[in-house]
Amino acid sequence: MTDVDRQTQLAREHRERQEQRVKGGSSSKRNTIIGAVAGVVLVAGGVIAATTLMGGDDKDPGNAAPETSPTASASASATPSSGTTAALPGSTAAPAATKCTYRKDDSGSPAKSVGTPPDKPDLKAKWMTIDTNQGQIVIQLATQQAPCTINSFEFLAKKNYFDNTRCHRLATPETVGLGMLQCGDPLAKGDGKTAGDGTGGPGYLFEDENLGGMSLGRGTVAMAQSSEDANSNGSQFWFSFSDENTQLSDQGAAFTPFGVVTKGMDVIDKIAKGGIIPFNGDPMADVRGEGSNAPKLPVIIKDLRVSR
Numbered sequence: 001m002t003d004v005d006r007q008t009q010l011a012r013e014h015r016e017r018q019e020q021r022v023k024g025g026s027s028s029k030r031n032t033i034i035g036a037v038a039g040v041v042l043v044a045g046g047v048i049a050a051t052t053l054m055g056g057d058d059k060d061p062g063n064a065a066p067e068t069s070p071t072a073s074a075s076a077s078a079t080p081s082s083g084t085t086a087a088l089p090g091s092t093a094a095p096a097a098t099k100c101t102y103r104k105d106d107s108g109s110p111a112k113s114v115g116t117p118p119d120k121p122d123l124k125a126k127w128m129t130i131d132t133n134q135g136q137i138v139i140q141l142a143t144q145q146a147p148c149t150i151n152s153f154e155f156l157a158k159k160n161y162f163d164n165t166r167c168h169r170l171a172t173p174e175t176v177g178l179g180m181l182q183c184g185d186p187l188a189k190g191d192g193k194t195a196g197d198g199t200g201g202p203g204y205l206f207e208d209e210n211l212g213g214m215s216l217g218r219g220t221v222a223m224a225q226s227s228e229d230a231n232s233n234g235s236q237f238w239f240s241f242s243d244e245n246t247q248l249s250d251q252g253a254a255f256t257p258f259g260v261v262t263k264g265m266d267v268i269d270k271i272a273k274g275g276i277i278p279f280n281g282d283p284m285a286d287v288r289g290e291g292s293n294a295p296k297l298p299v300i301i302k303d304l305r306v307s308r
Helices: 003-023 148-158 243-250 263-271
Strands: 127-132 135-141 167-170 180-183 220-223 237-240 257-263 300-307
Touching: 127 148, 135 263, 148 257, 148 300, 180 263, 257 263
Parallel strands: none
Antiparallel strands: 127 135, 127 300, 135 257, 167 180, 180 237, 220 237, 220 257
């Protein structure tokens, strides 16, 4: 039995126990690892499913007029979105001499190459704003804790790398025991039919950061990579919309958390409630690594920008 098969079996057995508890009137707290690694693993050739904040009184750009929208409302204080449970770490500063290393991706995975980020990160970056066809999402960045991750996003954003790309995978507690929306594959179709969805990247890889620095609970945004190949981050990332995902951090999964949603959880919830397009009609094909269950509501990133 493979690790994926075992995780799937554990998820199924747990769900059956949960149903029995509900029937019996039990309120026992959920503590079984559900789909753990199987829920968020990006693998070459197919997807099984994937992939600190500074304190202060900084203003959230999500409510300020974005560069592409003159009609947005006035600014508001930087607080997590309603219903977000992600914890914000303290303001541990990154060393002034922080140097980032980005190595060539020799895995043979499809890539949209726009160059390589500079080795000196911008430690003043604070926000990532994503305009999608479903609404705007604003993320407060963990720049001090994940400087090289943010440096990569800032570089790619300036190259318009993410513009007009599709979020290709939606995992729900009902399908794989986790709740996440995955984006960042520049070549993904997001149609629930394309086996290559989730394999694309920028042509370079970089190291994990901030592991254990914050949980992967609702509202957290983290990098996607293969659990079998740590330190292989590229451009794919995922939004957590369920506290089920904290089980991943509890198990020490290497998914770099780099921010928390401060605006737009309602957008992510709307997408999640819209349901999935099962890969080739079989939702468990996602868990077997044959392809991605896509969001039924198409999610297109119109613009992604990083700001101070």
